[in-house]
Structures are given as C-alpha cells and as structure tokens.
Amino acid sequence: MRIVSGIQPTGNLHLGNYLGAIRNWVRMQDEHEPGTRLYFLADLHALSMPHDPARLSASTLEMVAALVACGLDPDRSVLFNQAQVPAHAELQWLLNGTARMGWLSRMTQFKDKSGKNREGASVALFTYPVLQAADVLLYQATHVPVGEDQKQHLELARDIAQKFNMDFVPGYGDEGSAVKGVFTLPDPIIPPEAARIMSLRDGTAKMSKSDPSDMSRINLVDDVDEIMKKVKKAKTDPEPLPSDAAGLEGRPEAANLVGIYAAMAGQSVDQVLAAFGGEGFGRFKPALGELLVEVLSPINARFVELKQDREMLDAVLAKGALKARELAQPTLDAAYSALGLVRG
Template identity: 65%
Template sequence: MRVVSGIQPTGGLHLGNLLGAILRWVRMQEEAECLFFLADLHALTIDVDPQELRSNIREMAAALIASGIDPKKSILFQQSAIPAHAELAWILQCTARVGWLNRMTQFKEKSGKSREGASVGLYTYPVLQAADVLLYRATHVPVGEDQKQHLELARDIAIKFNTDYDVELFVPPEPYIPAGAAARIMSLRDGSAKMSKSDPSDMSRINLTDSDDQISQKIRKAKTDPEPLPDDPALLDGRPEAKNLVGIYSAVTGESVEQVLSRFAGQGFGAFKPALADALVALLHPLRSRLEELRNDPAELDRLLADGSARAASLGQPVLKQAYSAVGLPR
C-alpha cells in the first residue's frame, strides 16, 4: 500500500487542520508507505504573495514535523521541487476531457460569480492533483467528502491513459479510509460553521501557535448553551456548539463521545470547559515547543525537504519516463 496526500502551504494552521487531517497522516505512517507533499504549485491557482508563499512553505513543513510527521518514516517533500509533477500534468491534461472538468463542483464553488475571471489553473488543478498521485503509482489517497470527485477523476484519467496507449502504467487509486471517523471541528463561535483561518474572529479557532493562556481563554469564551451535558449522544443533536466541544474533547483524548458524556453527564460547561482546555494544552504545548525549535533552524528544514524531494523524485522519474515513451516522446 502506498499513500500520497498533499496540503497547501497557506499558513495559519489551526485545531481543525490538526485533528481533521494532520494527526490522521501521523497514524497513516504506521499503516502504509506514505508520501506527503507541500502543494505549492496548487497554491498558485489564486493570487498569492510570493514572499508569503516562501515563508509558508517552511512554516508548513515545521508544523507537520512538529505534529508527528517523521521524515524518516515518510517522504515529506515540496511539490515544486519535482518538475515531473508539472510535466505529467500536461500529458494528463491531454488525456482528460473537458466534460469531466466541467462536472467538478469545487471549481464552481471557488470561482463563484467570477468564473470568466478565474485562472485556468483553478479550472485544471484537479488534473495536477491526478498527476501528484499517479506519478508515484499510489494505491490509496485519503480523501474528504469534498475531494471524492477529484479522486474519481484521477481514476478515470488513469484508466483512459492505460487504455488509449495499451499500457499498465498508472494505478487507479482507491480512497483510503483510516481507522476511526475523521474529526470535523467547527467554529468556537458558531457550531454550524467549520473552524477556518478565514473567519475574521480569532476567537473562533484554536491556532497551533496559541499560548496555553490563549487556548484556555478561547475555550472559556466559546459559545455554548445553558443546558447541562446529556448522557446520550443523540441528545446533542440540535445543540451544535455543545456537540462541537464534546467532539473536540473526544478527538483530543481518543475517548468516544459516549465515554466523554458518561463522565460529564449532568454537568454544565463551567465544569466541562476547564477539562477541555487542559486536554488541549496537553496536546498542543509540546507541539508548539517543537514548532519553535524547527522555526529557529531553517537550514535543517530546508535539508529535510531537499532530502524528501530527492527520494520522491527517484520514485517518480521512471513513471514519467514511461509516460513519455507511451505517448511517443523521447525522454
């Protein structure tokens, strides 16, 4: 089993990123051969400040390593350091069909009413995503609900290329479903909205760089309701803020929601919030300390990324060479 997944170096990582994706990556390292990349080419699909992008690449690498991604167990690399991603993407753009891309709902959502003004990259980036995966003959890709369409596209492209050129080069990847449900972390100010760095209120999220005091303050001021916690998870339905805080506690401690409620049933948030804050501080304090160490050693971060990129390139180069050969181009 080989798993490939990427994350855009956009900066501003928060608890939702950590519990919803990054810690799942950490667990994957024990279950499969993993390649994790900083998707800096994908970051160019919208306007981005070059200086900020350069800074965010190191910051994201530091955050991933601090969170538990081990460059010795996994291959951690920078997408743009490997030209084969862009080269294969062009070949696959000539395999993909316009009708397939027209069905991608994320382009419609991200371009909004200004579709004519959106970049071509925003339209075609699902093909680059396919190249990211097919280049390494990944067998599995971890996907959320919003990326299932893109995985299907990658499978369609792989099958069509293999059929068109009568080769068995690309592996149609399967979705990777790690053990346990993915944590869906919502805003601390609105339990019906996802936790997001784009929310104008910093009180809506726990940033990975927040101090212990800031974490405690944000949890103390998190929106709740006056009712005590129930003993049945079903009774949290219709109480989005309560359900979110219980879900965060469950994700942080590894306990089931049922176990959390059995301990706090009948108690109000005056008792629950301090326990939640303590659990978050215990999780994030060592992570933040490690992040600071890595930030202070940019040369080591660059070395780790360069090493990961060299390892990834050695895996991807033979596949690209075969793709060139299949379509009749010298390499």
C-alpha cells in the same frame, strides 16, 4: 501499499488539519514500511489563488517545522514540496489531454472558491483537480487519506487514471487481460474520527485557515491563554450536554466540541458524554481547553525551536525531494511513452 497526501503551505496549521490529517500521517509511520508514505507541501496548488510570494516561501518552511513538530519523521516518511519535483507539473500537462471539461465543471470546490466571479477565476483554480490527480498518480499511490470534502477530487483522479489506461495502454481492460495500466487507481482512506472539525464560531462550517476570524479555529501555534480564550468563547447553545450521542442531533456546535474532546482524548463520543452528560458548558469548556493545552503545548514548543533552523528545514525538503523524484520518474517515463512522445 503506498500512501500519498498533501497540504497547502498557506497560513497556520489548525486543529482541523491536525485531527483530520496530520495525526493520522504520524500514526501511519508505525503501521507501514519506511518510504511508503509520501507527504508533500502543495506550493504549486497555492498559485491557483492570489498570493504573496514572500509569504509563500516563509509559510512553506514554517509548514515543514510544524509537521516535524507534530511528529512527522523525515527518516520514516518522504516529506517534500512540489516545486522541487517538476514531474508534478509535467504529469498534470499530460493528464490535461485526458481530463474532460465536463468533469472539472462539476467540481464543487471550484464553484465554492470562484464564487460569483467565475470569469475572473484563474485557469489554475479550474484545473486544480488535475494537478491533484497528478500528485497521487505520479507515485502509484494505492491509498490517499482524504476528508469527506475531498472524495470528489479523488474520484476524479481515478476517472482520469482509468481513461488514460483505457485509451493508451493496448489490452488494458480487455476480458481476461492481465495487462497493467500506466496508473494505479487509488482508494481513499477516511479517518473514522474527527474527519471534519468545524468552526468554533459556526458548527455548520468547516474549521478553515481562510476564515477571517481567528477565533473560529485553534491554531497549533496558539499559546495557553489563546487556546483557553478561544474555547471559552466558542459558540454553544444553552442546553446541558446529553447523555448519549443521539442527543447531539440538531446541535452542531455542541457536537463539534464534544467531537474535538473525543478525538483529542482517544475516546468515543458516548464515553465523553458518560463523563459530562447533564453538565453545562461552564464545566465542559475548561476541561476541553485543558486537554487541548496538554496535547498542543509540546507541539508549539517544538515548532518555535524548529522554525529557527533554516538549514535543517532546507535539508528536510531536499532529502524528501530527492527520494520523490526517484519514485516519480518511472511513472512519468511510462506516461510519455504511452502518449507517443519522443524524448530521445
């Protein structure tokens, strides 16, 4: 089993990143052999949208500090940034010949990010899913942790891998054939709880770094006062909390806050409601804020310490990139060979 996942180094990590991805990455360190989990900072993906080069560099290093502060161990997981592993960009170009315009045109994320100005969107934004495919296929990933909103891109990666194998690996897919393809078709891992944390200002919108309102999210670097203030001002409705999960239907903001509490406390929604059912948000919000502070304050303190150590952060990325290049090379060589490209 080999697990690959990435995160863009743009802006602060927030609670949605932590509960939806990072906490599960940390847990996986105890469940699988060292070196079988690769986590990368998707700095090449950041080029698909307008960006400040100096800010991208700083954000990349801050992201390393944040991930390590959350518990990601560079000795047990491979942590690196794409820019130090050229094979990502190389394989994307090779896969561009297999990917189809129609496939990419159906990607909802391109439609969402380009908005009404599709003619003005970058080519990188359109081909973003092909680079995502290269990111996981390069390492023969068997499983990829994804949120519900990323399942479509993983399905595209599988389609690209399957078509490449069928087109360029003689005997692949033939009845009774044991011929293996160049690429492994990865399966999704969707976290069962808190897979999609919503905005504190709108329970129907995903918590996001790109939301212009900082009050919409809990950042992992927020201090105690900021956390308590954001929870206190989080949008709710006037009704008391129900006694079971069914009573949250049609109440997106209430469902979001209860879901956050459940995920942070390691409880089910019904367990949370057994304790708070019938109560108003005047009692529930302070309890949620205190729980968030209890879990996030140690992460914040560790992050502040780590981000000052530039030498250590560079060393973490260099170590991870060295291992990633080693793991990537056999697949990249096989792809070049399958396509008939002469490399000496």
